[in-house]
Amino acid sequence: MAGNHRDWVAKAIARIEADFNRSSDTHLIPIELPGYPGIDVYLKDESSHPTGSLKHRLARSLFLYALANGWLHEASTVVEASSGSTAVSEAYFARLLGLPFVAVMPHGTSPEKIRAIEFYGGQCHLVDSACGLDEASRRLARQSGGHFMDQFTYAERATDWRANNNIAESIFRQMALEPHPVPAWIVCSAGTGGTSATLGRYVRYRRHDTRILCADPESSVFFDYYAGAMRGHVDASLSLPHGSRIEGIGRPRVEPSFIPGCIDTMVKVPDSLSLAAMRHVSARLGRRVGGSTGTNFVGVLYAAQCMRSAGQTGSIVAILCDGGERYAHSYYAAVWYDRNGIDVVDADAAVVAALEGTDLELAIAAAPT
Known part of the structure; x- marks a missing residue:
């Protein structure tokens, strides 16, 4: 029986490896920030996987x-x-x-x-x-x-963060010929925390100067958990009565795979701003993206503002988590915004202003570093 089980496991792993071998890597797409000369931004497009997401x-x-x-x-x-x-x-x-x-x-x-x-x-x-x-x-x-x-x-433990074509290794390989091949920041968001852990571990393991910024949506405990941990107060009992409106990211409780020490800073992003940034990215790319990509893009704007304030140039990479086709009934439907009382006009204006260089600090919260 044990031998038969091992044979089945070997064949199952071979099928998954063969499937991986049939797939190409995901794209790295440049996107301009007009108000931030000398800062290059790229989106790691995970929507091009066979199942359409990170x-x-x-x-x-x-x-x-x-x-x-x-x-x-x-x-x-x-x-x-x-x-x-x-x-x-x-x-x-x-x-x-x-x-x-x-x-x-x-x-x-x-x-x-x-x-x-x-x-x-x-x-x-x-x-x-x-x-x-x-x-x-x-x-x-x-x-x-x-x-x-x-x-x-x-x-956080299932992913091989040292190599094996994880997302961090893929980003650095694709950035190799860019003007600033080592990103100043990589921006992601947390659903499980696995991606932020993989990115943070990889850049430390490879001794890169890259910092990891994790953007958290409005209804999530991760930001408060991280902020507390940075002050020496770790409270894993934090909870909320409901989940995030930005599907796929944010959690109503602290999850075991979320590792604060793998992150360099966090920002908490209002849902209205996440969705305004989502609409902007969709317009720039000519195709719809999901709400979590908007959350990440607000993180990009914050990182760019930090770099500009410090007189730095360089590159920022953010994760494009999934396409927007799965959100036609919500993020791309006016009635959904009305039902949830989410601002559109002011949020769109804030993103446009931020792209030109206006500070977003009053609109988002930043954790201690």
């Missing part, structure tokens, strides 16, 4: 980690707690291995993401609150005799 990297790593640990077998039901994109990507890999997949998601997750999960053969189990995702996921895994992937615990 979470494709995470899902591949989580499956390889679970397989190598002996947690998956050929009859396993794979269960994940996810607001959408991770579940889409995990459904893809589960189908690749011939395994059933169940995504445990909060009510209100975009119907486009639900359809994407179902397209890859996954099922969606909806719960009332984002705070109940883990409990429901563990229960379903027990009932099915399956495995709960638990992205929020294992994201």
